[in-house]
Amino acid sequence: MDLHYPWKIYFLSGAYNNFIESFFMNTSLTREEMRELDRKAIEEYKIPGIILMENAGRNVAEEVMKMIDNPExxxxxxxxxxxxxxxxxxxxxxxxxxxxxxxxxxxxxxxADILKDGNAGTNLQILLRMRVPVQEMIDSADRDNAVKELDSYTILIDALFGTGLSGEVREPFKTFIHGINNLNKPTVSVDIPSGIDCNTGKVLGAAIKAVKTVTFAAGKRGFYLGDGPSYTGEVIVTDISIPGELIP
Structure with missing residues (x-):
């Protein structure tokens, strides 16, 4: 398989481990801090949310391309x-x-529901007009069939849940996430592995196990706490045009 996905180990042992953990904790953001960054960028700096979304998605695509030797x-x-x-x-x-x-x-x-959803709906509409295949997974049969089909894919990209998730992942999503992990496919998470608590690193019932997490503006607190380090894989922090003076 023509893939590259280097691993980074952030936590070692002894005093150095404590130093590294302290450094990343002090330069990472909670869910509330990230939400406030987004709010200020959009409301005070007048950066349209769809621009932030565009930059985020492009960054993830570029990181995925680094994993691919032969597109064919x-x-x-x-x-x-x-x-x-x-x-x-x-x-x-x-x-x-x-x-x-x-x-x-x-x-x-x-x-139909997503098309009503602001910036996400706009970007889905673009995909549909480009005739990019989009498959709905509405019932358990859809999801079971999708997991079977996904076994034929080389790379998975996790854009299920973001940093705002704080409650337990419920069915049917819990079973779907377990099915994805059981495939053992290289998975890239968008901003945070779905199912990881942004603040604590706790697995909220079920979480995607990524080989790479492409996150935005700054690392997230939960990457370095609890279960977080076991689920994020390599963490790549990317710029989505949030003004630098807003980032702690």
Missing amino acids: KVKVAILCGKGNNGGDGFVVARHLHNYHIPLKVFLLAKI
Whole structure:
């Protein structure tokens, strides 16, 4: 398989481990801090949210391309949920499609519902007009069949849940996430592995186990606490045009 996904180990042992943990904790953001960064960028600096989404998705697509030697030997699946994280996933799909990467979007929602959802809906509409394949997963049979189909894909992109998730992942999403992990496919998470608590690193019932997490503006607190380090894989922090003076 023509893939590259280097691992980074952030936590070692002894006093150095404590230093590294303290450094990353002090330069990472909680869910509330990230939400406030987004708010200020949009409301005070007048940066449209769709620009932030575009930059986020493009960054993820570029990181995925670094994992690919031969585009003719890969197939990429983008797993999208509702909201902005799913919207980021739609942008990822568009850019990879423009790089001529074979792909399909698997959507844990109804297309009609997402099309009503602001920036995410706009980006899904673009995909549909580009005739990028989008498959709805509405019932348990859809999801079971999707997991079987996903076994034929080379790279999975996790855009199911974002940093705003704080409650337990419930069914049917819990079983779907376990099914994805059991495939043992290289998975890239968008901003945060779906199911990891942004603040504590706790697995909220079920969480995607990524080989790479492409996050935005700054690392997230939960990457370095609890279960976080076991689920994020390599963490890549990318710029999405949030003004630097807003980032602690």
